[in-house]
Amino acid sequence: MTASKLENVKDWIYICARCNSCKFIFRDYRECCPAGNYYMFEPYWASGKALMARGILEGSLEWSDTVAEKVFSCILCGNCEYQCEQDIGDHLIDIFEALRMEAIQQGYGPMPAHEKFKEAVKQQHNPYNGNHSERFTAHWLESHVKDQAEIMYFVGCTGAYREREVVRHTVSLLEKMDIDFGILKDEYCCGSPLLTTGQIKEARDVATHNVNLITESGASVVLTSCAGCYRTLAKEYPERLGMNLPFKVMHFSEFLETNLSKLNISKPAGGRLEVTYHDPCHLARHGGIYEAPRNVLKKLPGIELVEMGRNRENAWCCGAGAGVKSAFKDFAIETAKERVREAVQTGTSTLVTCCPFCERNIGDAIKNMASEIRLIDLSSLVDELAR
Numbered sequence: 001m002t003a004s005k006l007e008n009v010k011d012w013i014y015i016c017a018r019c020n021s022c023k024f025i026f027r028d029y030r031e032c033c034p035a036g037n038y039y040m041f042e043p044y045w046a047s048g049k050a051l052m053a054r055g056i057l058e059g060s061l062e063w064s065d066t067v068a069e070k071v072f073s074c075i076l077c078g079n080c081e082y083q084c085e086q087d088i089g090d091h092l093i094d095i096f097e098a099l100r101m102e103a104i105q106q107g108y109g110p111m112p113a114h115e116k117f118k119e120a121v122k123q124q125h126n127p128y129n130g131n132h133s134e135r136f137t138a139h140w141l142e143s144h145v146k147d148q149a150e151i152m153y154f155v156g157c158t159g160a161y162r163e164r165e166v167v168r169h170t171v172s173l174l175e176k177m178d179i180d181f182g183i184l185k186d187e188y189c190c191g192s193p194l195l196t197t198g199q200i201k202e203a204r205d206v207a208t209h210n211v212n213l214i215t216e217s218g219a220s221v222v223l224t225s226c227a228g229c230y231r232t233l234a235k236e237y238p239e240r241l242g243m244n245l246p247f248k249v250m251h252f253s254e255f256l257e258t259n260l261s262k263l264n265i266s267k268p269a270g271g272r273l274e275v276t277y278h279d280p281c282h283l284a285r286h287g288g289i290y291e292a293p294r295n296v297l298k299k300l301p302g303i304e305l306v307e308m309g310r311n312r313e314n315a316w317c318c319g320a321g322a323g324v325k326s327a328f329k330d331f332a333i334e335t336a337k338e339r340v341r342e343a344v345q346t347g348t349s350t351l352v353t354c355c356p357f358c359e360r361n362i363g364d365a366i367k368n369m370a371s372e373i374r375l376i377d378l379s380s381l382v383d384e385l386a387r
């Protein structure tokens with residue numbers, strides 16, 4: 001009999017004091033958990049999932065489709081980890097990931113939508129099932145495809161197949177900064193959608209392919225536009241998959257922060273623009289990058305940053321990650337709408353983020369609400385102002 005995945009996280013599961021601090025922002029009492037807030041039922045909050053894990057371990061709760069649905073209805077945004085003051089706090093995501101792996105092991109996962117993108121990654125190396133041979137079909141992109149380069153730009157699937165404007169502006173900025181960089185022709189999905197939905201073997205396959213390819217290219221630096229790609233390459237490959245990386249991974253906001261002086265930047269039309277900034281969970285809570293995008297915004301002439309009420313570690317998630325956008329569409333869009341409302345409350349006209357996947361879900365919410373707020377990626381904003 002295969003050992004329960006929950007045995008590895010058992011010590012932490014029993015620390016949960018059921019104090020409910022993971023339901024609200026510390027000393028603030030605004031909601032922090034999109035899953036609990038949307039479903040309004042205990043098993044969707046972190047404390048409820050910890051209790052379900054305990055029940056499964058002790059045999060008082062059996063796996064069923066209902067249990068699995070609750071396990072997968074979580075964005076793994078990590079806000080609960082930040083709010084929890086107990087020692088379990090740093091390990092809530094470990095528990096949720098173990099629950100997902102266990103659900104699959106017991107035949108109650110992956111969700112049909114997650115199974116679908118697993119097959120797409122196997123066949124076409126991206127979760128959108130776009131043709132792999134068309135990943136970089138744009139003359140401004142194809143011209144940078146190289147086998148060898150000191151700096152490699154890892155484009156990512158959302159940038160390649162859904163939010164190509166982010167990629168176009170990133171490439172444009174690298175050209176304006178006169179950076180010699182390459183794009184890997186045979187780049188595969190980083191594996192983030194597989195890792196977050198408990199499909200570890202398949203994630204390891206694409207990770208191995210990508211690491212071998214980047215290593216053969218001789219690159220010392222890998223740049224990503226996508227927060228999910230950043231976290232997966234920089235943190236998950238070494239920490240979760242145990243891979244040694246002979247290169248450094250940088251999110252493009254970090255690269256911009258150190259290279260902004262290479263650009264000639266003008267003020268926005270009208271001389272002044274107030275913007276607000278959405279922290280992508282993969283970049284911020286999971287990646288530890290809070291200040292680089294803010295520092296870039298603060299250095300732009302005429303740009304004024306107005307923070308949303310919930311920002312940095314307390315930021316409300318966009319609602320897209322961990323397979324939620326594909327499997328639980330209403331939950332994903334309602335979560336993004338909450339973020340749009342919060343951005344509108346700042347009184348700014350523009351919402352900046354630096355993750356194409358956040359942009360995709362927040363963009364869908366803006367359309368759904370017919371909101372007039374403008375949504376833009378940090379690289380697109382900088383490129384519009386740079387000559």
Ligand code: SF4
Nearest residue numbers: 016017019020022084
């Ligand atoms: S997960 Fe942490 S904050 Fe939530 S109930 Fe348990 S101990 Fe309290």
Ligand code: SF4
Nearest residue numbers: 033074076077078080
């Ligand atoms: S990871 Fe996010 S959605 Fe999941 S339980 Fe924690 S706060 Fe809620």
